[in-house]
Amino acid sequence: MAPSGYSWLLLSATFLNVGAEISITLEPAQPTEGDNVTLLVHGLSGELLAYNWYAGPTLSVSYLLASYIVSTGDETPGPVYTGREAVRPDGSLDIQGILPGHSGTYILQTFNRQFQTEVGYGHVQVYEILAQPTVLANSTALVERRDTLRLTCSSPSPTAEVRWFFNGGALPVALRLGLSPDGRTISRHGIRREEAGAYQCEVWNPVSVSRSKPVNLTVYFGPERVAILQDSTTRTGCTIKVDFNTSLTLWCVSRSCPEPEYVWAFNGQALRNGQDHLNISSMTAAQEGTYTCIVKNTKTLLSGSASVVVKLSAAAVAMMIVPVPTKPMEGQDVTLTVQGYPKDLLVYAWYRGPASEPNRLLSQLPSGTWIAGPAHTGREVGFPNCSLLVQKLNLTDTGRYTLKTVTLQGKTETLDVELQVTREYAGRGKACPLLDGGGGSKRSLCFLHQARGHRPKMDMPPPSD
Template sequence: MDLSRPQCRHWRELVLLASLLACGIRQATSQISIDPESLIGIKGFRSVLVLQNVTQDAQEYSWHRGANDTVENMIVSYKAPSNTWQSGPMHSDRENVTKTGDLTIRRTELSDAGNYTVRVDFSNRTERATGYLYVQELEKKPDIWANTSTVIEYMDSVAIICYTNATIVKWYVNYEQVSSNDQMTISPDFKTLIIHKVGRYDRTLQCETESIPEFPRRSEPLSLTVYYGPDKVQLSTSHIIRNGVLSARIGSQVRMQCIAISKPSPKYHWIHNGSRLSFSEAEIILPSLAWEQMGRYRCIVENPTTQLAMYREFQIRVHTAGESSSLSLGLTPHNSFTISGAKVVWLIVITVLGGVYICGILIYALISHFSTRRHRGA
């Protein structure tokens, strides 16, 4: 990471005051200066001491360790006309000076803190500036702890603590920053997060600190195991189910499968006409449908951990020749009409009685007609 110009403005006045105190030898007539914002280094990162107010007639830049520019404490220099660099006694192979006069320090160490003096030789004068480099060490990544690692969705809560001395703490759930709301609460010191009812997507938790502005440190992810379900239970079959009825021919193969979302994987139970079957898998297959296998089936999906269960049920009925051929083709029929055997008997009886009633009316009308004609003829 390049820390050539860290934006730590609230340090500016402190750094500037320290630079002025350390720079007792700075000449009152000097125009060049070291940017106070660049006098804050971070251990392990690159620091750049930025030179300001340098005119174009500069011929040589010479950086020194300490509050003076003696030959013994020179770090490195650069001569503009000849485009050459020269290392001094205080050079550690990590320092260099740019063509614009800035001093760079690679992999800044805590021991690099202290006064730095730059001398700039112009065509007709020499100017100096001194500044104090502060080197800070980033706080280690904060540790994170939770009172439990396994929870049941929407039933259990979890409390997470961020161990840090920092005053600025942020919380992240599934890598998104969160704040106090109806589902979770952050303590007043920001170091504790409580999720009241954990959801299945609240699995990854992190806290972030910022002891040095603009240099956040985020904890390692803490993963929760969230048990949930079953939900979204669906039924898949080898035949079409319409209005809860599966129509199949005797001797045909029937496949039935339950599909559900659950963690851990659920258990399956199958009920046929009120009796529990020996099948305990999500799918059962009837290789050759028999008459005794007709009736109502129920698939029960159970999660022993969450103690929740759901079911789907349907009825297997014999496919008759009068039914729409689209069923045998695996297509969903647009319209269907069925009538039970008892209703057929009643329909026949009503039809017969209606016919007898109509015949009686016709016979009565004929007798009345002939009787009227006979009386007239007499």
């Protein structure tokens, strides 16, 4: 306990400071929460009577930590004593298991036997072991140029320094400009797509550092630059030439996040296709026209489109005859389909063999109706597109067919095709091609693959008389 009259001594002695220099150093110099710390006193002189330690900015009784009598070793706690402090005989102050709350200014006041005082100042900064911070976002999915990003670094340590990371590196300039004065909040108006990515904050002090888990930001944009690709070549707003009966795949591409929805249209009519590509398996005149891809972003609510015109190539436009089916059998119907027929057609005629009147099967008049010719069997039908249907084929229908067309300008064009009718063999259900046997006779050749490896047999018609 302090001797009688000691309180008066403290009050009166405070006015007798001679200003001698006392230095105080900290051991360790950068204490961490939980360390045992000593405020070492240097430069004491003369025979001292007592020490007062204050934990505060002034020599106020309200900041008094402890008083120590040198002669007896008695220590008296003050108002701010926490139970962790102890004064040494040499005036140094020990603090056991120091806490962040011990940070601040410390003042040592000494008294000599002449009631003169000396004062020394020290400062303690306790650095805590920092807990992992958390990044709080107002949203992790924003629309470009429309929404505002707000990120906050949440940490239980108010004194820790804060720094931010974007995809593991430094923040973009625009985001650095949006930092709050304390560095704990980022605000970005009209977010951009290049600012999408992983954000982290890090808290640190001289003895500890801790980084948050990443928060991944998605920025929705588009669709932009909608285009239709064909054979890896961008074609938009132009014409694609395609050979007859070849396949074509159109790809719809755009810059969009997320992936947009797709709608295809052909000559203004929607197609049942929700994919990013459209397949045309066999190009004919019926597939000629304008193909449009419409894309819509369900997040930005924006849309875009691109169109191409698909046409048969010049080689394909030249008139040609294609049997459908290509290998008709006896009893079937066959259509001699005409591709690239003249658009300014006036009349046409079909012939069984060379284009002569006795061989004429039928003709189409300018009125659009057709009339039978001398060679018509009742099984042939003509169509406005010049195609010829031959029904219920028989073996005698094998041979050459000739088409003759006349345009409004008087241009005449003749084209022929060889039709091969095959016989279906009753025993095996296989087609048997007709062979020219000479003298106008025809024979069918069928190969019978028997179980025991017999030689192929030739099916021959009975000889004519």
